[in-house]
Amino acid sequence: MIPPRNELHQERLEPARDPWFHDDRFLRLFYENFHVAHPILVPSATYHDRQYPEFLQLVVNFVGSHYVPSSTSQQYRDKVNAELACNPDRSPCMVQAWLIYSIAIYARGEPQEAQDAFSRAVEIALELGMNKVEFAASLNPETSIEAESMRRTWWELYITDVFMAAPFKGSAFQCSTMAPEVALPCEESAYTGTCDIPTPRKMLDFKRRVFASEETVFPSFSYRIEATTILCRALVLNRLRDYHRDHLQAVENALVSWVNHLPSKKLDIVDSYGNIDEMMFQAHMTISYATMILHLPRSDLQSILSQADDQFWPVASRHLASTLNRPIHSIKATEASRRISDAISLCPNVPKHTPFAIPALALCGMIQLATSIKHTEECFDHHYNRVTLILGCLKSTKRIWGLADAAFNSLRTSAGEALSDSMERWCTEPLRKLFPTDSTPSSTERTNQPTRPTSAISDAQDILFPPIVPGFVDPTCYNDAFFTSIPDFDIS
Known part of the structure; x- marks a missing residue:
């Protein structure tokens, strides 16, 4: 039987x-x-x-x-x-x-x-x-x-x-x-569905979609594959002992083209219901990772950090074959790192993402750290908040994956050494920074100022949300719209 x-x-x-x-x-x-x-x-x-x-x-x-x-x-x-x-x-x-x-x-x-x-x-x-x-x-x-x-x-x-x-x-x-x-x-949705x-x-x-007369949408997995192919091209280029500058430009063209040919439905990684398209998240992350790997070794950020020989830090055999100068490479690398931190802020549960995101996050944090050292202290908060975001994500992930533990410790050590003095100056004068004493109006000036009408404070929004002191708003570094065609993720 x-x-x-x-x-x-x-x-x-x-x-x-x-x-x-x-x-x-x-x-x-x-x-x-x-x-x-x-x-x-x-x-x-x-x-x-x-x-x-x-x-x-x-x-x-x-x-x-x-x-x-x-x-x-x-x-x-x-x-x-x-x-x-x-x-x-x-x-x-x-x-x-x-x-x-x-x-x-x-x-x-x-x-x-x-x-x-x-x-x-x-x-x-x-x-x-x-x-x-x-x-x-x-x-x-x-x-x-x-x-x-x-x-x-x-x-x-x-x-x-x-x-x-x-x-x-x-x-x-x-x-x-x-x-x-x-x-x-x-x-x-087709793979997990009943159809x-x-x-x-x-x-x-x-x-051939790039030659189609109308916008053609392919499954998200397809864009992830193409993004990985471009990453492979960037890695190969960095390993070459010698190459023509057109080879570098070709990879840069591929990175920009990938974004420009994305259909509107694939620009966002989160839909209106809060569902994350993991394949598109990985695709966007891969493009930003490839951009950092391509531009960082050719930038002036390369020599800033003392631990630039870290396992997550890319190297290139030759840095001179480029149509761009080093500051432009730095801006492109920093912009790519910003894109990764913006994406991870939308869906910060890193353990649900691929472990291959860990090196990208580590490099993102290192670039933001290097940029904070290179830039003036006016935008210290801007980069500091991105570094702490990445540190927090790696800290939660290292409980699961040992690779995240190595990335966390590397970034934490570098950040502790690089930002210590800036943090000390930032913390010792917070009130003078946010509320400058020389701009505070005297009692006579306050008396001569017109009184706000009672009707002006009847709005509940005015009562609950008073005017924001500019010092609480992190300044941005530069207008990067000229250097990237990738639209910002909608986090409003």
Whole structure:
């Protein structure tokens, strides 16, 4: 007699007797946090029906355990690593397991181990032909959830390849240099909804959108892929020993073009209901990150901070091949960092974003810090508030990911050294700064001033919100509209 399906499933999971393996909290937290940023597995509603193999479920629970403060994730890490290393499986599920595991290990602050795990995922993926256009449809109907999951897995490999290589100044790209054959993922609402997956669109169609007579909107995942491609170009350029200035201008043109060709529906990362488009958040973040990486090494901010050799600080082999002078590069790098801080202020729950946002946040804070040193103290508050915003986000994230702990400590140490004197001067004379004594009217002047009519204070708004003292309003540094075409995020 054949046992019921549930009993077969239980029997298959029996070797993993650890209670944490069966903890539904880990699965739920994985989907509520990590999966939102890296949505390659089937949607949560179909997870149990999919019956993923045990090793992949182990990885899912391992990642979810990081979001439980009391869990001992290091013990789980060793179990998962041992299971993956000795398992001979060469299926797409193993690719997904190694991929998810590598991102988690990267976020834990173990870059070399993460690179090794990622390489295993790429090796199996290329062996299976997951980079080929026909792979997803060869196992399942093209419009099925499983086929969509396969497409997303390849593109997540493509994106992870670039971000994983960013801190390794000499590492080679494994996926991002291949021809983009695989069809593009669909919109998140279609993937998680009850409707059928639409027929996937090709990368060539996405590239041709710039010549369309009418505005064409593609899924958010597509813009994230293109943004990552531009980031890869910036990283490659910084590693070249010699290049023509037109090569630098080409990357700059790509950054500006990406923004100019965004449809109006993709300009914002938060809709009117407060829902965050995580794929567009990552896309915007990636473009700003690429802009910082491109311009910072060529700016006059490079030598300001004493810890400029930090792992999050980019380097370039040559700085002179540019049509711009160093101050303009500084302005563009600072503007890009401002864009990241503005975006994170809209959705500051960093643990729900990709761990790849951590290096971008660290670099954002370092640039704001360097700019605060370079600029006059009139705009000290402006940069100080952005630095403290980033510090706060990293502080909350370091409880989950070790990489954020390293970024937090690096930025905190640099900020403490660089801003100490400015903070002391700012705090010792706050009243004189906000209420200058030489501008206070004398009793005679007050007597001669006209009395405000009673009707003028009848408005409740005047009573509840008195005139704001200008000293409480942070000054801006400059009008940056000339240097960027990216509209401000609507935070009003």
